[in-house]
Amino acid sequence: MAKTESGWNIDDAAALYGVRDWGAGYFDLSENGDVSVKLNFPTGEVSVSLMDIVSGIRQRGHEMPVLLRIENLLDARIAQLNEAFRSAISRAGYQGQYRGVFPVKVNQQAQVIEEIVAFGSRYGHGLEAGSKPEMVLALAALHEDGLLVLNGYKDREFIDLGLWAIKLGYRCFFVIESLAELPLILERSEALGVRPLIGARIKVTAKVGGLWTETSGDRSSFGLSSTQLISVVDSLKARGYLDCLQLLHCHLGSQIPNIQDIRAGVQEAARYYADLVGEGVPLAYLDLGGGLAVDYVGCRTSHVHSRNYNLDEYCGDIVETVMEVLDSQGIAHPHLVTESGRATVAYSSMLFFDVLDVARFEAEPLPSALHESVHEKLRALFSLLQSLDATDLQQSYNDAIFYRDEIRDLFKRGQLSLRERSLGENLFLAVAQAIASRLEGKSDIPPGLEGLRESLADIYYGNFSVFQSLPDTWAIGQLFPVVPLHRHLERPTREGIISDLTCDCDGKLDNFIVGPHERKTLPLHPLKDGEDYLLGVFLMGAYQETLGDLHNLFGDTHVVSVRINADGGFDVMKEISGDSIADVLSYVEYNPDTLFDGFRKTCEDAVRRGKISVAERQQILEDFSARLRGYTYYKK
Ligand SMILES: Cc1ncc(COP(=O)(O)O)c(C=O)c1O
Structure with a gap:
């Protein structure tokens, strides 16, 4: 790839922003410097510039910010998940089938659920619901033979509707999360004359790493201990309902970065399964919950925002682990259920926004000399700047802070004027910048100077709200790839953080994937007069849309769903206008x-x-x- 005048090319940009690493083959940079989405069709690979999609969206009257959904990416993920399990099952000679369910809470938007159900029907992909509203939408969306896993707390109304669904032919499992639920389920089954399908959720003790480690282990809020599980089995047996207990459920946590943790959890769950079957429980399904991670960083390690395995490995390891445990006890293989949420929907949605303005932290041009009448502290800062090369950088920085603070104190006491203070701040900035430029590219940065680059970074003001569109970045420090949508033939010469529109100091993005490592600032391009600068936040299809709130009354963004065509064009399938004031x-x-x-x-x-x-x-x-x-x- 030829380098441009500045010795920069598309491959450099792709490596800097990690697009080919976190993009999982769906995203890349095109020859003209735009981010592109790539999809495989029977006729070959198709690549479409996201800037072309943006201009199509604008022509239809929608301004930024916009949440873009690419329907084919959702289809591709469901196909990959199901195909990966199918091939792991056939490779291993496993006797059960894979029956995936999508957990509705991860993205409840009608467009998403409808697409998952429509495309997923060829694989018998079902849904998981954890509340009455989720159950209602799932029943309306699913086909009658669809698998519906009902988790969470259940009251009488919840149970009655689930029982009617079973009568209609849905494979609708009530997963018992706590002992208190069972008597109500049995009472309502008797009242309505419908035999329930029951699952039991266990607490596996194998602890998983990552951000959701509390979901597993003895103290997790959900699931039955081994003693409680036995009590459920005994009650069902005593009341003649043991045949209804057909599913064993566990959820190790979301975004599990380490495959060894998954193996350990699955092994423990399979041991429960084997012993229950050994006791005469007619189990047929083993539901392993969510946890399949997304590699947001693209580094393929056990970093909390990454994963040290790929999809084939995940499926292969689950199948193999279950087989190992069950074969050693001569137990028939169950149908395997997983409730993969983020890995199914993360890739298909992305947020696009424009940059409204940039604040730079740069010194104004300085005089070549200071008059003798200028205050001695200002002259001290000035001579520090001129003698930087002769002194230790850390020491110079410490001195500069000392003089700057003295100047601020003198101003507060009325001994320096506003103009003198302004000169002092400007001199300090000049020293800090000069030190930062001398540290550029060095690996042995003194600890006291490590944060200097961040403290001088530009602030890019983005036309979006973190609290509305990316709540997890604020709430749990979730990392999403942020990339300019265009200008990748130009070397990005600025370093910045991104501030949103809310008047809140938490309303910012200041942790990025660069290179692919975590970094506090993002390389960005300087704004050009009269030209938009558009940024995209990727892999944000999971959990963000319904968690978002109305901080400062910034509402829902416009949402546009597109479908990429085999000829390289795209159709706008759905447009939902964002909230008005x-x-x-x-x-x-x-x-x-x-x-x-x-x-x-x-x-x-x-x-x-x-x-x-x-x-x-x-x-x-x-x-x-x-x-x-x-x-x-x-x-x-
Ligand atoms: C019971 C249950 N199933 C599935 C999921 C989805 O997990 P993930 O998005 O990691 O696939 C969750 C999320 O925490 C969950 O609580």
């Missing part, structure tokens, strides 16, 4: 009509008192009304 105000109990009327009265009063003309009143009210109907995000 009237929408978000009504969520917090305002009535937009009442608001308009109140404001109209204020304007009328202003006309009466001669503050505005009637024509101005009309203009103001039109603006107010347009704002109510408009998008909550900004226009450049």
Whole structure:
């Protein structure tokens, strides 16, 4: 690949942003410097520029920010998961089948569930629901023979609807999470005359690493201890319902980075399975929950945001581990169920937003000399700057901080003017920048200077809300790949963090994947006059959409679903306009009509008192009304 004038090419950009590492083959950079999405069709591979999709979205009247869903990526993930289990099963000579279910909580959006059910039906892919609303949407979406796993707490209404679903022919399993649930399930089954399908969720003690380690182990909030499990079995036996207990369930945690932890958990679950069957429980399904991780970093290690295994290895290890345990006890192989959420939906959604402005932390041009009358502390900073090469950088930085703080104190005591303080701050910035540039590319940075680069980074103001669109970055430090959507033929010469539109110091992205390592700043391009600079946040299809909130009343973004075609074009399948200002105000109990009327009265009063003309009143009210109907995000 030829280098451009600046000695930079697409491969350098791809390596810097890790696109080919975390992109799992779905994302790359195209020859013209745009990020592209790649899909395989029987006729060959197709690559489409995301900037072309952005311009298609804009032509349809949607401004940034936009959440883009690519339906084929969802299909591709379901196909890969099912095919990987199928081949692991056939390679190993395993006798059961794979029956995947998608946990609705990971992305409840109708477009997503409808696509998963429609495409997944060829594999018998079902759903998992953990609440009454999730069960209702799952029953309406699923085909009658679809597997539906019901987790979470259950009340009488929940149980009754599940029992009717069983009567209709759904393979609908009530997973018992606590001892208290069983009597109610049996009571309602007797009342409605429907025999339930029952699963039992166990607490495996094998601890998994990663961010969700508390989901497993003795103290996890869900699941039965071995003693409680035995009590469930005994009660079912005593009441003549043992034949209903057909599924054993466990969930080790989400985003499990280490395959050894998965093996250990599966082994323990399989041991429970074998002994229960040995006791005469007619189990037929082993549900291993979620946990299949997404490699957000692209480093393929046991880093919490990565994973040290691939899909084939995951499926192969599960099949092999279950077989090993069961074969040694002569137990028939169960159907394997997994509830993979993030690995199914993460890739298909991405957030695009434009950059509204950039704040740079750079010194203004300085005079070549300072007059003798200038305060001695300012002169000390100035001579520090001039003698940097002759002194130790750490010591110079310490001295610069000392002088800067002295200057601030003198200002507070009224002994330095505002202009003098401004000169002092500027000199300090110049020293800090000069030190940072001398550290560039060095591996042995003194510990006291490690944060210097971050403290000088630009702030790029992005047209989005972290709390609405990427809540996990704030809540649990989730890392998502962030990449400019274009300009990859240019070397990114700035380092920045990204601040959102909310007036909240937590509303920012300041942890990135670069290279592919975690870093506090992201290489970015300088803004160009009159040109948009668009950034994309990738792999964010799991958990973000319903967890998002209305901080500062920034509402839902526009959502556009596209389907890539084999000829390299794309169709816009669905467009959902984001919340208007009237929408978000009504969520917090305002009535937009009442608001308009109140404001109209204020304007009328202003006309009466001669503050505005009637024509101005009309203009103001039109603006107010347009704002109510408009998008909550900004226009450049
Ligand atoms: C019971 C259950 N199943 C499945 C999942 C989905 O996990 P993942 O997104 O890691 O696949 C979760 C999430 O925590 C869960 O609690």
